[in-house]
Amino acid sequence: MTQPPRASHARLAAFYxxxxxxxxxxxxxxxxxxAARGFGPAEIAAVLAAPQLARIVAPTLWGALAxxxxxxxxxxxxxxxxxxxxxxxxxxxxLRATSGFGxxxxxxxxxxxxxxxxxxxxxxxxxxxxxxxxxxxxxIRLWGSVGFIAAVMATGPWLDARGAGAxxxxxxxxxxxxxxxxLALPRSPAAxxxxxxxxxxxxxxxxxxxxxxxxxxxxMTVAHGALxxxxxxxxxxxxxxxxxxxxxxTLGVLAEIVVFMRWPQILSRFSLRAVLLASFLLAGVxxxxxxxxxxxxAVLVLAQLLHAATFGTYHAAAxxxxxxxxxxxxxxxxxxxxxSLAGGLGGAVGMLLSGWSWQALGPALxxxxxxxxxxxxxxxxxxxxxx
Numbered sequence: 001m002t003q004p005p006r007a008s009h010a011r012l013a014a015f016y017x018x019x020x021x022x023x024x025x026x027x028x029x030x031x032x033x034x035a036a037r038g039f040g041p042a043e044i045a046a047v048l049a050a051p052q053l054a055r056i057v058a059p060t061l062w063g064a065l066a067x068x069x070x071x072x073x074x075x076x077x078x079x080x081x082x083x084x085x086x087x088x089x090x091x092x093x094x095l096r097a098t099s100g101f102g103x104x105x106x107x108x109x110x111x112x113x114x115x116x117x118x119x120x121x122x123x124x125x126x127x128x129x130x131x132x133x134x135x136x137x138x139x140i141r142l143w144g145s146v147g148f149i150a151a152v153m154a155t156g157p158w159l160d161a162r163g164a165g166a167x168x169x170x171x172x173x174x175x176x177x178x179x180x181x182x183l184a185l186p187r188s189p190a191a192x193x194x195x196x197x198x199x200x201x202x203x204x205x206x207x208x209x210x211x212x213x214x215x216x217x218x219x220m221t222v223a224h225g226a227l228x229x230x231x232x233x234x235x236x237x238x239x240x241x242x243x244x245x246x247x248x249x250t251l252g253v254l255a256e257i258v259v260f261m262r263w264p265q266i267l268s269r270f271s272l273r274a275v276l277l278a279s280f281l282l283a284g285v286x287x288x289x290x291x292x293x294x295x296x297x298a299v300l301v302l303a304q305l306l307h308a309a310t311f312g313t314y315h316a317a318a319x320x321x322x323x324x325x326x327x328x329x330x331x332x333x334x335x336x337x338x339x340s341l342a343g344g345l346g347g348a349v350g351m352l353l354s355g356w357s358w359q360a361l362g363p364a365l366x367x368x369x370x371x372x373x374x375x376x377x378x379x380x381x382x383x384x385x386x387x
Contacts, residue, residue, distance in 0.1 A: 008186035009140050012126050015181040016144030019119065022174040024151030028232050028249045029159060029167050035233060036164035043101050045355020047108055048229050052351055054112030055344025062117025063336025075187040077121045082182040084118030087111060089175040095168060120335040127323045129186060138263025138316055145257040149250045156246025201333060210325055212384030216280065217318055217342030219377035223283050223370040225350020234363050238294055248300055252307030259312030272317045272387040279314035280381060282306050283374025291367025321387055
């Protein structure tokens, strides 16, 4: 029996809530955890780049397997998601037994290879469940932002009281909740076998607009490398408490929630191309403000509000564009390629570049490089992308 759409959407929202609660504990504070273990900037950047390196290849492989199995088994994508989340759960538990940089790096890399396919497949399941109503993505996805905020706001004071070493317990607990939510995901309909009218994957990728879109998304992910690796460390270095750091992260996600709530209205008024172009241009503004305005809380507040554009409208428009450009039989691979080429490769380059520039150029110029990558993405969208 097919689940009613409302029930399916509630299950998807529950997964997003749990998964991004984990992200809310991991992203702002894991660099502080690594610093507390004595790792230097280059080592922190390398550990944080490991998941991104895995995402270059792993999501595409998992997406291809899920698409192939989905042609005959409706629960294939859900099964791959549950396996990936379980791998992450065991990986974080294994970090407790690590004793140095090499061991931490190895665990993060193996864990990430096994788990990198989970979120792109949930994106594919969500968009497939919406059929011809892509504007419905935002109201479902916003629950991920709610989970992120809840975790950020709770984890900051927890670490202020107990120290950064207490982070692993929080992350493991949230990943266990994500695993439970993955088991309740709706089964996506069996994917159709490729029909003659469906463009093959290579043909889709050779379209100029597709290549330019993926290249622009790569630039946006590179631009965020310094933010995810060193933003919390940067703020802590000038005297901001972990609680205030968490509040600033939360402010950005609150802005993101407003975008997701208003996404159907935004999509009805503006083209995907216009939304993407504005998002990339505002990334240039945001990262310049962070790099040179760290001493002003007002500037940081305004910069965090721009997260509504550099993640909220950008991500919603990007996944909608990928969904539009790839045929029904290529949905898993389309979202996986977005995660691999744009997210994984861009994330790895962004982390490693920021690790080098943080030491060689300093924080302000590192965030200036981030701004330049955002503007490069805007140029690519303006040049070739037509949606």
